[in-house]
Each structure stands twice: as structure tokens, then as C-alpha cells.
């Protein structure tokens with residue numbers, strides 16, 4: 044059975060004072076029955092790891108370079124992320140693909156770098172609105188999955204997040220049927236059927252339960268709603284409830 048995962052992506056948000064949100068979340072959820080992960084900006088990684096020491100909330104980064112080290116001003120490498128005590132890294136987020144022209148081939152190379160140091164890679168993919176309107180969604184996500192996951196990706200080292208670009212930060216979400224269609228499709232294509240599949244894009248306390256009830260949804264990658272302990276805590280609770288009822292575990 045796949046253990047569910049609630050992952051928070053703080054993006055370029057968060058100063059030292061915001062560590063209190065993670066601490067509040069940890070106090071409110073001292074023994075979560077699902078995996079919980081927060082991915083703060085790189086500047087907070089070390090302090091977040093310290094703040095959550097001995098708490099059942101993991102810490103991850105939001106990107107890494109393909110190389111171990113070198114002349115790459117401003118980048119951080121997978122070994123540096125592992126060195127902070129973080130255990131995961133988001134790769135291929137649509138904002139990286141758009142803002143930094145990251146290709147799926149680069150995402151695969153970054154995933155290899157993450158795996159080499161024992162980081163869990165959370166590999167993101169998803170269609171644009173134009174691609175959905177053109178009926179290309181399944182073709183686009185299939186191709187992204189094929190090119191972004193390297194040899195050796197498995198349930199131990201990789202999580203895949205389906206994030207429709209048009210649903211990120213917009214308050215708009217696909218219908219439950221549309222999410223189910225993509226997740227069922229991706230599940231059949233995964234190199235390891237036990238790789239967890241997260242949905243991401245405007246997940247919030249109000250819609251989390253219905254999304255988590257979808258078969259083949261193993262959790263969420265949450266942006267805006269992960270910044271506040273109350274909101275993210277409600278999403279964690281909804282995921283725990285889905286697990287309690289069997290939710291996405293239905294075959």
C-alpha cells in the first residue's frame with residue numbers, strides 16, 4: 044500500500060519568522076499517519092531542518108543543479124541539499140520549466156543527481172491550458188513522464204506530481220473526473236506502479252477531501268495553502284481521513 048504524502052511547496056515565500064508556521068504544524072500534528080513534507084526556499088533549509096528536528100515532518104528543497112559542484116553561480120547541488128539534512132527535492136515544477144526553460148531531459152538529469160545522494164525526487168508535470176483545450180493533456184503528460192523520469196526511478200526514490208499549469212495559484216481546479224483520468228493514465232505508465240502520484244494546483248482545505256477520495260491520488264503538492272499551519276494542517280487531516288477510509292487505496 045502506498046503511504047500518502049502531503050507536500051508543501053513554499054516557492055519564493057518565507058523568512059525566518061515563518062518557521063513558526065512549520066513549528067505550529069508540528070505541534071498540531073505530532074504523529075501524522077501520512078507523510079508530511081515542507082519545501083521552503085533554500086535560504087531556510089538549514090533552519091527548517093533544525094526547527095523540525097525529531098518531528099515527523101520532513102524538509103525538502105525546490106530545485107537542484109545536475110552537477111555535484113562547480114562554477115554555477117546561484118545554483119545549489121543535490122549534495123548541498125542532502126548536507127542540510129533535507130530529504131527531498133521538487134524537480135521540474137512548471138515555474139522552473141517556464142521561468143528557466145527547463146526541459147524534461149534536464150529534469151531527468153537533476154533527478155539522477157538527487158537519487159545519487161539519497162534524496163527523494165518529486166518530479167512535476169502537467170499541461171498548459173492551451174494544451175488541455177487542444178485535447179493534448181494525456182499526450183503531453185505521457186511525454187513529460189517518459190522524458191523526466193530516469194532509469195532507476197522507483198517508489199523508494201521518486202514521487203510524481205501532476206500539476207495542471209492552469210490550476211497552479213489560480214484557484215481553478217480540474218473536475219474530479221479530469222484528475223482521475225490523468226492519474227489513472229499516469230499510473231499505468233509508471234516504471235514502478237507503487238510510485239506515489241500527487242495532485243497539485245489550488246489544493247485547499249475546502250477541496251482536499253474530494254480530491255483525496257479519487258482513486259490513484261496519493262496526496263497533494265500544495266503551494267499557497269501550505270504557507271499557513273492551519274490551512275496545511277487541515278489538508279494533512281483530510282489526507283489522514285482519506286487514508287482511514289481507504290480513499291485512494293482502492294485498486
Ligand code: PGA
Pocket residue numbers: 052206210211212213214243244245246264265266267268
Ligand atoms: P498552488 O501551487 O497550490 O498555490 O496552486 C501548487 C504548486 O505549484 O505546487
